[in-house]
Amino acid sequence: MIKILIVDDHAIVRSGLMSLLNDHTSMEVVGEAAEGDEGIAKALSLKPDVVLMDLSMPHGKDGLSATAELKKRLPDCSILVLTMHDDDEYLFRAIHAGASGYILKNAPHEELVSAIHTIANGNAYLYPTATKRLMSEYLDKLKRGEHSDIFDTLSDREKEILGWIAKGYANKEIAEHLIISVKTVETHKSNLMEKLGLRTRPELVKFAMKKGLLTFE
Structure with a gap:
């Protein structure tokens, strides 16, 4: 419902x-x-x-x-x-x-x-x-060579969840940290992976590191 x-x-x-x-x-x-x-x-x-x-x-x-x-x-x-x-x-x-x-x-x-x-x-x-x-409009920009970063298509919440996933946290742990449902985490994860064209966790980790979302102390 x-x-x-x-x-x-x-x-x-x-x-x-x-x-x-x-x-x-x-x-x-x-x-x-x-x-x-x-x-x-x-x-x-x-x-x-x-x-x-x-x-x-x-x-x-x-x-x-x-x-x-x-x-x-x-x-x-x-x-x-x-x-x-x-x-x-x-x-x-x-x-x-x-x-x-x-x-x-x-x-x-x-x-x-x-x-x-x-x-x-x-x-x-x-x-x-x-x-x-x-x-x-997008095709016109491509013709003019105005390529945008696909990372910018992610929402703030998707970027946040991407960082947690790349650090190795499970969906349930992310949900508890962000005080949202596991289903919501799964939906955001599915959407961001589709936008980025990624399919595996190693790909996510590599992408997150390139974008500065994953740091090691």
Whole structure:
């Protein structure tokens, strides 16, 4: 069961989303909020798996600020931005703030459900046209010789877990150190290994040493 918190300043939108999502046996809307500060408070109390976050909320904290603060205070909570803004600037700012996904309010409800499942499983989701634009921009950079370091694609939490793994700690030990679940550690480990294209612990150790994550006293 995926626990969901809805943060949107329009009551009718919250009501519609709640009715739609509660129809799915794999999902439960555990709370709602009308602005960012209330959303953060509800999230800290309810510990949802996924937060649906609107960007434009005129009263209280806006969606971008709320996303950034929520990721600092609940790093294992996945945030799906649900907005009317089909705009690259908003998209990049949302990702930079820590959002796991970005979807438009005019998307079919099947796409919204799919996006929620995607980010709840520890993956990222972007609506199709945004993905196409990002790919085009990346290919343009490659053509111009602007290669980025793949290490920079890792989240702060993934980098942290990479360091613990390289030092020989088991998933359970890492979970205890970071005060998160073993399942969360396993998800982050799977994601970072996929991003880095690595398959074995020796490869992880070698990569971590190159990046200065593994030191010996």
